[in-house]
Amino acid sequence: MTIAPERQTHSAGELRQVNKWYGDHHVLTDVSVRISRGEIVALIGRSGSGKSTVLRVLAGLSTDHTGDRAVTGAPALAFQEPRLFPWRDVRTNVTYGLTRSRLSKSQEQERADRALADVGLADRAEVWPLTLSGGQAQRVSLARALVAEPDLLLLDEPFGALDALTRLSMRALLLDLWREHGFGVLLVTHDVDEAVALADRVLVLEAGKVIHTLDIDDPRQSVPAEHYRTELLDKLGVHI
Amino acid sequence: MTSSAALAAPLATAPTVNRRRSQRKWGLIRLASPFVLLAVWQVGSAVGLIPQDVLPAPSLIFQAGVELIENGQLADALRVSGLRVVEGLLLGGFIGVALGTAVGLSRWFEATVDPPMQMIRALPHLGLIPLFILWFGIGELPKVLLVALGVSFPLYLNTFSAIRQVDPKLFETAQVLGFSFWQRFRTVIVPSAAPQVLVGARQSLAIAWLTLIVAEQINADKGIGFLINNARDFLRIDIIIFGLIVYALLGIGTDAIVRALERRALRYRS
Numbered sequence: 322m323t324i325a326p327e328r329q330t331h332s333a334g335e336l337r338q339v340n341k342w343y344g345d346h347h348v349l350t351d352v353s354v355r356i357s358r359g360e361i362v363a364l365i366g367r368s369g370s371g372k373s374t375v376l377r378v379l380a381g382l383s384t385d386h387t388g389d390r391a392v393t394g395a396p397a398l399a400f401q402e403p404r405l406f407p408w409r410d411v412r413t414n415v416t417y418g419l420t421r422s423r424l425s426k427s428q429e430q431e432r433a434d435r436a437l438a439d440v441g442l443a444d445r446a447e448v449w450p451l452t453l454s455g456g457q458a459q460r461v462s463l464a465r466a467l468v469a470e471p472d473l474l475l476l477d478e479p480f481g482a483l484d485a486l487t488r489l490s491m492r493a494l495l496l497d498l499w500r501e502h503g504f505g506v507l508l509v510t511h512d513v514d515e516a517v518a519l520a521d522r523v524l525v526l527e528a529g530k531v532i533h534t535l536d537i538d539d540p541r542q543s544v545p546a547e548h549y550r551t552e553l554l555d556k557l558g559v560h561i
Numbered sequence: 562m563t564s565s566a567a568l569a570a571p572l573a574t575a576p577t578v579n580r581r582r583s584q585r586k587w588g589l590i591r592l593a594s595p596f597v598l599l600a601v602w603q604v605g606s607a608v609g610l611i612p613q614d615v616l617p618a619p620s621l622i623f624q625a626g627v628e629l630i631e632n633g634q635l636a637d638a639l640r641v642s643g644l645r646v647v648e649g650l651l652l653g654g655f656i657g658v659a660l661g662t663a664v665g666l667s668r669w670f671e672a673t674v675d676p677p678m679q680m681i682r683a684l685p686h687l688g689l690i691p692l693f694i695l696w697f698g699i700g701e702l703p704k705v706l707l708v709a710l711g712v713s714f715p716l717y718l719n720t721f722s723a724i725r726q727v728d729p730k731l732f733e734t735a736q737v738l739g740f741s742f743w744q745r746f747r748t749v750i751v752p753s754a755a756p757q758v759l760v761g762a763r764q765s766l767a768i769a770w771l772t773l774i775v776a777e778q779i780n781a782d783k784g785i786g787f788l789i790n791n792a793r794d795f796l797r798i799d800i801i802i803f804g805l806i807v808y809a810l811l812g813i814g815t816d817a818i819v820r821a822l823e824r825r826a827l828r829y830r831s
Binding site: 380382395398400402404406407408409417418420421449450451465 | 730731733734736737738739740744748749752829830831
């Protein structure tokens with residue numbers, strides 16, 4: 322156990338018995354998820370299984386669902402693409418993460434600079450986003466998500482568009498920030514290896530239902546046990 | 562001479578140096594060509610090849626210009642014509658951008674405002690001059706309104722389509738970040754739409770000058786158009802041509818201003 326028990330008991334976000342329809346299509350069926358502070362939960366599933374929809378419901382981007390949603394504060398969200406505003410410099414983009422915080426301009430800038438330093442980009446505060454590499458832009462996006470010090474960080478395939486080496490360093494960066502700040506993470510991914518490498522718990526979603534929950538007893542080992550991977554792939558219908 | 566030098570050069574020098582030299586050569590030729598034309602025109606006039614009552618020599622046109630500048634007629638005309646264009650641009654630009662924004666942001670405005678706008682757009686606005694004279698008389702008002710009418714459509718269409726093309730992912734991001742409507746407008750909509758709205762502004766400027774020229778041919782008692790029309794009555798072809806050159810310079814000058822704005826709006830892409 323690397324996480325102190327009292328941190329785990331605080332819920333950062335929770336869905337209870339959530340159902341959602343697009344017209345006649347039942348996209349989520351009785352989905353219940355709980356993410357504690359200091360916990361990383363991965364949600365894996367094939368394309369179209371509804372995993373992004375779960376994330377959108379948690380993020381508050383969806384309104385027409387039934388069931389309960391409880392989230393402490395405003396959750397932060399980072400997407401597969403960095404989604405920076407290209408016409409604002411990097412620092413300004415990060416300050417947008419503080420929109421709800423109602424801080425003074427100088428406080429905003431100070432916090433943004435600290436968040437940029439956290440992701441190792443203190444020296445790029447004044448450049449245009451289009452001059453950054455893909456990995457750097459994704460780090461700015463992470464800084465923008467974390468600058469308001471949220472209890473819950475929602476990640477929608479955040480490293481999916483990056484090359485393999487950048488992806489590994491981004492995972493390490495995410496874990497560093499998570500250890501330092503102790504927020505809860507819901508990581509939506511279709512990468513089983515990523516889920517096993519990062520998560521305390523992995524939920525497998527299929528056709529809008531949580532069909533399997535895997536608790537990882539020894540999370541974040543440098544070499545994760547192979548049986549977790551085999552078990553998850555089996556549930557996803559991939560037999561190796 | 563020059564053609565044999567151009568053929569010999571590739572054999573003599575390294576390819577990159579040669580390409581740069583050849584680029585510079587073509588650049589010089591491009592630069593020289595209008596001056597050569599002017600010189601031919603001037604010489605043709607001097608030796609009597611070009612009849613001066615049809616097409617006066619460049620030097621005479623230049624003198625006509627100096628005359629108009631010295632007696633203050635050009636400054637008066639520019640002030641009057643400039644005011645017509647500026648008023649028309651402001652009025653038409655405001656209407657075009659405001660309606661384009663409303664229609665771009667709201668399906669309701671699109672359903673109600675866009676159909677009549679498309680119908681009015683189908684009318685050739687210069688063809689409305691007789692109607693405008695009957696409605697608004699022969700003063701400044703019909704000229705300004707005609708410019709405004711011509712200007713409003715390119716800005717309307719470009720603003721409308723620019724707003725519809727804003728990346729929906731940025732709207733979603735703005736929602737996640739908790740932006741107010743005003744913040745979304747300032748941070749997402751305006752910067753995304755600016756490049757295409759400025760393309761519309763360039764088209765509008767061209768139409769503004771064109772409309773002004775036509776409107777000023779008819780019943781104007783001041784302005785550049787009046788200067789030209791008046792010159793026709795006195796067979797002053799040199800003044801007519803000088804007036805046309807002034808129109809052209811005004812068009813180029815205002816276009817350069819908008820292009821500078823375009824470069825500023827897109828400086829993040831460099």
